[in-house]
Amino acid sequence: MELRVFGARESVRHRLARAMTSWRRPIANAESRAAGIAVIEDALFTLVLGSVMVWLVWSAIRGESSAAAVVVGVVAARQIQHAMVETIYGIGGEGGLLDTARLVRRIRWLERLAEEIGRQYDGTLPPPEQLRTGIALESVSFTYAGAKRPALREVELVIQPGEVVAIVGENGAGKSTLVKLLTGLCRPTEGRITLDGTDLAELSIHDWRQQCTAAFQDFATFEFTLREAVATGDLDGKPHDIAVTQALGEANADDLAATLPAGLDSQLGARWDSGVGLSGGQWQKIALARGLVRRQPLLTSLDEPTAALDAVTEHAMFDRFAQMARASSERGAITLLVTHRFATTAMADRIVVLSNGRLSEQGTHEDLMATGGQYAELYRLQAKGYQ
Structure with missing residues (x-):
């Protein structure tokens, strides 16, 4: 992905x-x-x-x-x-x-x-440089090849320009599928997704992906040099060392270059001559930096990218991501936070709850807790585990 x-x-x-x-x-x-x-x-x-x-x-x-x-x-x-x-x-x-x-x-x-x-994927229209009315999902359903039931069913959702949206739900609820659809990795089997009113299918998928960035739980471990492993996130932009270092800092990995023997030129992967073995958490921070090295994307999707980190570190990093997103809101940039840890969702402008592929609830943390629906139940169950 x-x-x-x-x-x-x-x-x-x-x-x-x-x-x-x-x-x-x-x-x-x-x-x-x-x-x-x-x-x-x-x-x-x-x-x-x-x-x-x-x-x-x-x-x-x-x-x-x-x-x-x-x-x-x-x-x-x-x-x-x-x-x-x-x-x-x-x-x-x-x-x-x-x-x-x-x-x-x-x-x-x-x-x-x-x-x-x-x-x-034969769309040819250029994507907008700035989102004005946002991204809309109109009766979107998606079924994976060979699956017996849809992963998403008739989802109706409008994401406003500049919004930070948290997507939550149990395993298999369709969270990652939604991210794949929005980034153009998959196309809806029913319904459509529009950007400022234009069907995503009509846009050049290559150009749209240049306006997207992402970090996934199932991340790749590119055994390049540290510089190359981060810069792969924006090959078109050819990020320089300052941009790479900034992305590492935003991913809470600014100390990584300092501790590796050759800094940004350090070869990653213990299988290589003079290569350095990394922990799962370090690899995940590099994946996060790779997702942040592209500056000013219109869509940033963070699909449980901090699963290998502790809850405190994840909360701090998501808080930083939300602040970065709001700093670029003048372009209408949208940030999606997919997480299982409900303690990080309160910082989002809006929370979208998926259940069995359907959109079951949406609103602010306070609104959903007051409603006492599925989100409130899941939040209390998870909070009880920390008590």
Whole structure:
């Protein structure tokens, strides 16, 4: 999801391809030469011994072959059989020519499928540079492929420009699905989503994702340098060291660069030479920084990005995110906070409660607590666990 929201798929894919090609090229060349030579040798061996066997049989029929020649012929036949097996295996066995051809065919099929799916997102209109009437969900439903029931059902919701909205609900309520729809990772199976009245499907999905940023609970651990792992969140903007350092600070990870041996140039991942192993919390802070390095997005989605952090740290960071969001409200920027920890929801302008894919409640923390509905019940149950 991060690769798609940040528009970093092609960059990371090409980088991975270059690294794999560079690493595998000497091995692949040697294996190719060895396989080619082996096939040629086996083919020549089979041809020569086959010719000898034909000659011996013909000589035996004419009474010109000795017993020794016949024995030699039998031994040669076994050698021919072995050579033929090797030749056939080299063509049709595991890792052989046919196996390679099947793999290439599957890769080409996958590439054609990706192109076909990409054509479905054929919007061409540019997204607005400033939200004036906000984002509206009109009877939006979504069902994952193969699922028996919708993940979201007939959701009607208007998010005002500049709003900080907390999305809460039990597991499977549809919170992450809503974020995927808003960022264009998925398209509604029913209904539509509009930005300032324009259907999201009519917008260029690439350009809209350039106006979005996100941090997810299921984040990627890019084993790049620290600078690159953060800057991947805004490749189009080519963030400099000041922007990277600022994003790390906003993600409460400003001390990370100082503690790593080479600062922003430190290689992440213990599997690499001079690489540094990180804890789950440190990786999550880097993912948060990656989601914050893009400056002035129109939509910021924080989908439980602090699950590996303690409740106090999460509350402080969400409070910081809310302040940052309100500071950029003049552009109508919208911030979504998805969390299971209800203590952080009070700072939002509005709370949206999802239940079984439906919007069950919405309002401020005070309003929902006074109503005494599902939100109030879940809030009290969670608060009781801390008492």
